Amino acid sequence: MTFDDFKTIVSEVFPEMGREQLGQFAQMPSLYEEWNAKINVISRKDITNLYEHHVLHSLAIAVYMKEKQPGTYDSFVAGGLNVLDLGTGGGFPGIPLAIMFPSTHFILCDSVGKKIKVAASIAESLGLKNIETANSRAEALTGPYDYVVSRAVASLETFYPWVKGKVANDIFYLKGGEINEEIAALMGKFRISKGRIGTWQVDNWLPGEYYEGKFVIHIRK
Numbered sequence: 001m002t003f004d005d006f007k008t009i010v011s012e013v014f015p016e017m018g019r020e021q022l023g024q025f026a027q028m029p030s031l032y033e034e035w036n037a038k039i040n041v042i043s044r045k046d047i048t049n050l051y052e053h054h055v056l057h058s059l060a061i062a063v064y065m066k067e068k069q070p071g072t073y074d075s076f077v078a079g080g081l082n083v084l085d086l087g088t089g090g091g092f093p094g095i096p097l098a099i100m101f102p103s104t105h106f107i108l109c110d111s112v113g114k115k116i117k118v119a120a121s122i123a124e125s126l127g128l129k130n131i132e133t134a135n136s137r138a139e140a141l142t143g144p145y146d147y148v149v150s151r152a153v154a155s156l157e158t159f160y161p162w163v164k165g166k167v168a169n170d171i172f173y174l175k176g177g178e179i180n181e182e183i184a185a186l187m188g189k190f191r192i193s194k195g196r197i198g199t200w201q202v203d204n205w206l207p208g209e210y211y212e213g214k215f216v217i218h219i220r221k
Helices: 003-013 019-036 047-068 070-078 094-100 113-125 156-163 179-190
Strands: 082-086 105-110 131-135 147-151 171-176 197-201 214-219
Touching: 003 019, 003 047, 019 047, 019 094, 019 113, 047 070, 047 094, 047 147, 047 171, 047 197, 047 214, 082 094, 082 156, 094 105, 094 113, 094 131, 105 113, 113 131, 156 171, 156 179, 171 179, 179 197, 179 214
Parallel strands: 082 105, 082 147, 105 131, 147 171
Antiparallel strands: 171 214, 197 214
């Protein structure tokens, strides 16, 4: 996918996106290709699919909020929030979301130091002032955070206790696979009512085989 293809897709749902934001998205492939040659944070077979498999997938959280949780979306736009991206790896979903919401502060956390090194360098190269990074295990985090975002770092049953009690509002989790089984296990173990969990298929926005079976899982406070 070329940048022009990417721009066409995001401009349809985010017509308010500014020139600076688009310029930051345009820089991402070259920065990740340069770093990936040194530190493998994205599969080398997948680096050419950066926009499709990583950037757009991350932005599905923003699309979900805009379409289904407009009040939350407006809060992210207005800013003043602290949002934790736990298990960010090389910066997903945190970096695309930080570009999308320049007034919201993102804390990108990963236990693997070399991955955080890449995420921090790319954020700096993109001129993102709303990102800080933390090389830490989830258990060592204290919070509190206004929201938590993450992309498939563990099963829901494993992930939830890492942030339980540290998030003031909601969790937005990108996950695929047998999510119904995971959600049932989560609800049973932590006594979470059905009304607190919502799911949204990513292929509602992005058609194609890659996005089939991928979801934004919304865990409400």
